[in-house]
Amino acid sequence: MIRNRWMTVAACAGFAAALSGCAVLATPDPVQLYRFGGASAYAGTGATSACPDVHVAMRRVEFPEAARGDRMLAVTGTEAAYIKGARWVSPAETLFEEALRNAFADGGACTVLSSGPMARNGLLLSVDVRRFEAAYAAPGAVPDANIVVLLRLVRPGDRSILAEDRLSVSESAGANRQSAIVAAFDRATAEASRQIVLWTDQQGFQATRD
Secondary structure: OHHHHHHHHHHHHHHHHHHHHHHHHOOOOOOEEEOOOOOOOOOOOOOOOOOOOEEEEEOOOEOOHHHOOOEEEEEEOOEEEEEEEEEEOOOHHHHHHHHHHHHHHHHOOOEEEOOOOOOOOOEEEEEEEEEEEEEEOOOOOOOEEEEEEEEEEEEOOOOEEEEEEEEEEEEEOOOOOHHHHHHHHHHHHHHHHHHHHHHHHHHHHHHHHO
16 A cells, blocks of 8 residues: 555656656747837928918828738848747737838928827828848848838818838847847838828828919
């Protein structure tokens, strides 16, 4: 009876050790969280201070499927992969939209970005991000943070398209390191946001004169 009890205890101990070993083997690789959008986008829009307020409602920012979520997309020629061990602290589309809204708040000379119901004479801004990726000219090379955005300004009343444009921003990481790549995305997002604010100011101001 005693012998059987010790055999049971030994078997349980061996089973627990096996489970412990499996747990160690299954431990995921460490992941470093990053964010972008902290760099200031405001550098003056160049619009006249006498321009009238242009009330704009911004649709939810669209992102390509491969770049959505918290993974960092890297592209080399026709090959694509995600940077190992690095994640955005929030989905990339969320961080980008937050940075853009902050840029409008800080630097919009004419544009008043509506947070509630659209004003009677308001306009609708569509921001469609087509590329948000670390682009490598060759494996192991220093990548660029590339952002390509399609913009459209619409008058909701008659659904007429007032303006369309394509913006492209590229910032070199300077080194093939995670922290350097994140810093490049931060700068590229700030520059893209600045250009979007400037474009919206100019096109919205023109729309009030037509």
